[in-house]
Amino acid sequence: AKLNMTVDKLPELSKLVGIDVAGRTGGAVSLAVGMANIFSSVPGLARMMNYWYQFLIMFEALFILTTIDAGTRVARYILQDILGNVYAPFKETNWLPGSIFASAAVSCAWGYMVYTGDVPSVWPLFGTANQLLAVLALCIGTTIILKIAPQKKYSLVTFLPMVLLAVTVITAAAANVRMYLNTGKTLNAGLSIIFIALVVVIILDNVRLWLQLFKTGKPVGMKLD
Template identity: 50%
Template sequence: FVGYGAMLMEGFVGIMALIAACVLVPADYFAINAAPKAFEALGMVPVNLPELASQVGENIQGRPGGAVSLAVGMAFIFSSVPFLEGMMAYWYHFAIMFEAVFILTAVDAGTRAGRYLLQEMLGKVYKPFSDNSWVPGIVVTSALFTSAWGYLVYTGDIATIWPLFGMSNQLLATCALIVGTSMLIRLGKVKYAWVTAAPGLFMMPIVMWAGYLNITANFMPKGLYLLATMSVVLMVLMTIVFVEAFRRWYTLLHVEHTLRDSYGDEVLALAED
């Protein structure tokens, strides 16, 4: 329930981002999200941009990435609420802080998961590393990952991995839905399986197509061959997971007799250790 609720809340944030973008005049939106030279090539003229910049107290032109346009859009919406008309600067900076905290949770989860994986790999070489409570191992692996993040921030190269992060994040969400569907079918609750199967099957081709476009239109033209390779590896691994899941669905849906697992539940197949 916590995981599914978190996905719903993240989806709500995504919808809010779309709404925040829609309330802006198209010329103002592109003026914020495009580099100055790229915006000039569009031949568009900003409409409310100077007024918006004055109200939020920041230079918002030529600030690509989506964070600034989201903050401006949210601030514009909140400032339209009665008795909040003069607080646009406050809402703008509040939205920026909200986005920073939201991103921080992803970085925190990625660092923690990466530390566990690194400790597991190093544990094959030096046994104490495999113990997640071993303090020297925690310090070493945490220092390595935080230093890697710091290097990306210092060099400014962190922006290059965000497209890969977005694709891998959505692939992971799709994988969670497909695996959840497998569990529902295994538990004999086929009538509920559509709840996770429908969004999972909807996301699968879209994310795969987005990954393909990311490789061919973004990474390869820019010479980012490492990121392109990592994208291909992720897509291949997830394809294997999806194919195996579909094969498992087919097998489980043709099971006629139920079994009782160690928890006392009636299932179509026992989970393997």
């Protein structure tokens, strides 16, 4: 009402999913209701919208929670590895004081982001990192195919998608850097630059190896460095 927007089909959707979805903040409920509505339009699934809604809410929760869990765990390992250069016991992941300190530090960092409302700014960074991992997977896959395939042309199966994805993601990452710098988020901008630099270094190193592999007329196996 405050936005002068007319409510359309909201009571009907609430009835179909079996839950009052009015006034529920965040995008999780909106996404689940929208997807459930789409899936329920499939022939034979018209009466299953409430099941789709619950399934999608569960899927979102599992995806988000496992992402946060994995991110926190990896961040803890990285922090311990960095601190280990100053105090050696930190490098031991089973050293209890170091594990507690690193876990608390990373958890406090998450809490700070939630408290300041800065979590949405991380999603573009998360998307960039996720897609750059796909670039690395295709890059390494290309190297493996060049090593073991009977014909080098088979490597095009992974090489062409890698080129397309690399150009797209690096361009998007550069756009993120400009956006972060314009909004004063220098930390996010710095992380984006580091991601781009690391991926470029790995790609160039693989290109060097590809040039060596193209000179061989037959599969060399996995032993060539």
